[in-house]
Amino acid sequence: MVLLDTLREGLADLDVRGLTRRRRVADTPCAAHMTVDGREIVGFASNDYLGLAAHPRLAEAIAEGARRYGSGSGGSHLLGGHSRAHAVLEDELAAFAGGFVDAPRALTFSTGYMSNLATVTALAGRGATLFSDALNHASLIDGARLSRADVQIYPHADTEALAAMLDASDASVKAIVTDTVFSMDGSIAPLARLAELAERHGAWLIVDDAHGFGVLGPQGRGAVAQAALRSPHLVYLCTFGKAVGVAGAAVIAHETVIEWLLQRARPYIFTTAASPADAHAVSASLALIAGDEGRARRQHLQALIEHTRETLRLTRWRPIDSPTAVQPLVIGGNEQTLALAARLEAEGLWVPAIRPPTVPVDTSRLRISLSAGHTFADLERLRAALVRMGELA
Numbered sequence: 001m002v003l004l005d006t007l008r009e010g011l012a013d014l015d016v017r018g019l020t021r022r023r024r025v026a027d028t029p030c031a032a033h034m035t036v037d038g039r040e041i042v043g044f045a046s047n048d049y050l051g052l053a054a055h056p057r058l059a060e061a062i063a064e065g066a067r068r069y070g071s072g073s074g075g076s077h078l079l080g081g082h083s084r085a086h087a088v089l090e091d092e093l094a095a096f097a098g099g100f101v102d103a104p105r106a107l108t109f110s111t112g113y114m115s116n117l118a119t120v121t122a123l124a125g126r127g128a129t130l131f132s133d134a135l136n137h138a139s140l141i142d143g144a145r146l147s148r149a150d151v152q153i154y155p156h157a158d159t160e161a162l163a164a165m166l167d168a169s170d171a172s173v174k175a176i177v178t179d180t181v182f183s184m185d186g187s188i189a190p191l192a193r194l195a196e197l198a199e200r201h202g203a204w205l206i207v208d209d210a211h212g213f214g215v216l217g218p219q220g221r222g223a224v225a226q227a228a229l230r231s232p233h234l235v236y237l238c239t240f241g242k243a244v245g246v247a248g249a250a251v252i253a254h255e256t257v258i259e260w261l262l263q264r265a266r267p268y269i270f271t272t273a274a275s276p277a278d279a280h281a282v283s284a285s286l287a288l289i290a291g292d293e294g295r296a297r298r299q300h301l302q303a304l305i306e307h308t309r310e311t312l313r314l315t316r317w318r319p320i321d322s323p324t325a326v327q328p329l330v331i332g333g334n335e336q337t338l339a340l341a342a343r344l345e346a347e348g349l350w351v352p353a354i355r356p357p358t359v360p361v362d363t364s365r366l367r368i369s370l371s372a373g374h375t376f377a378d379l380e381r382l383r384a385a386l387v388r389m390g391e392l393a
């Protein structure tokens with residue numbers, strides 16, 4: 001009982017500090033308009049930026065993939081689980097998003113969390129130094145911890161500070177690690193400058209484009225394509241559970257990097273390959289993203305982003321000026337943020353309250369996440385709700 005009591009105390013402590021998290025149950029597919037816990041709501045909580053998660057063509061592709069390749073891969077990639085669906089997808093990904101490097105090759109993973117652990121640990125081990133943006137995603141932070149490399153954290157997007165750290169370092173292996181679009185701020189990393197520093201210091205540049213892939217750049221080819229970077233030391237991570245509307249992830253890099261990951265990265269080697277049906281659906285989604293439908297969805301999303309930026313500027317809280325689909329409104333304290341989220345929810349608007357440790361203490365926020373599935377009427381409902389809460393200037 002003592003052990004359980006310790007956990008109960010820990011849970012009570014979280015509750016007192018406004019840090020208890022609660023799951024909602026989605027009764028319908030993830031979409032801008034959905035039923036959650038039995039209630040119809042407008043969802044501003046997902047990362048389904050292009051509104052593809054409920055696209056009938058992708059549901060059909062999953063069914064077709066399952067008919068062709070089965071539902072389960074049956075094993076790890078190196079022990080029988082690597083299907084034609086994965087192989088085809090890897091070739092497509094290398095061609096679609098690998099333009100930053102000669103001889104691009106892709107390696108698929110079942111989650112972005114795993115791809116990040118794999119990449120960071122395989123490229124920077126004991127004796128290496130990792131230079132990590134202060135706002136990097138938890139999976140990059142956990143990869144850094146697992147790697148046993150020396151980790152130096154630079155202030156968010158501060159390339160001057162990073163340059164000074166690199167200058168002072170005599171590590172034989174260096175790697176700069178960054179999100180492209182920071183998931184809780186919506187800001188975009190200074191990729192061109194980071195690439196310059198990586199070149200000058202002979203460092204890897206590992207970029208996590210979980211929130212840019214499918215949305216940014218020509219044909220949605222991602223943040224690195226948008227910045228038109230090229231370097232053999234660039235290692236690109238993308239995920240399929242956000243704009244792509246399915247699940248999984250990939251690393252795209254020079255073929256030698258990929259072969260190294262395949263041989264050495266434990267989070268790649270010792271886990272079951274993703275469902276081939278999912279891989280088949282990701283291929284179908286890439287076709288949508290690159291085509292006219294993807295372009296139209298990105299254009300609509302861009303218009304929604306600009307509209308939301310204008311609206312949030314008028315509130316009494318601190319919006320973070322974000323050019324992406326993630327539009328945060330920083331409230332500050334946990335309780336106040338939770339109270340505002342609850343009031344919005346009572347009006348049928350689902351905007352999650354993001355609290356520590358996901359964001360720094362005293363910067364709890366409402367994270368408004370936009371999707372091409374939203375309409376301007378949805379944005380108007382959100383704006384009107386904020387007005388009714390008496391909080392618009």
Ligand code: PMP
Nearest residue numbers: 111112113137139183210239241
């Ligand atoms: N990187 C970033 C920046 C993310 O936001 C996330 C997911 N929230 C991941 C990686 C992990 O990806 P996945 O959900 O596929 O594990």
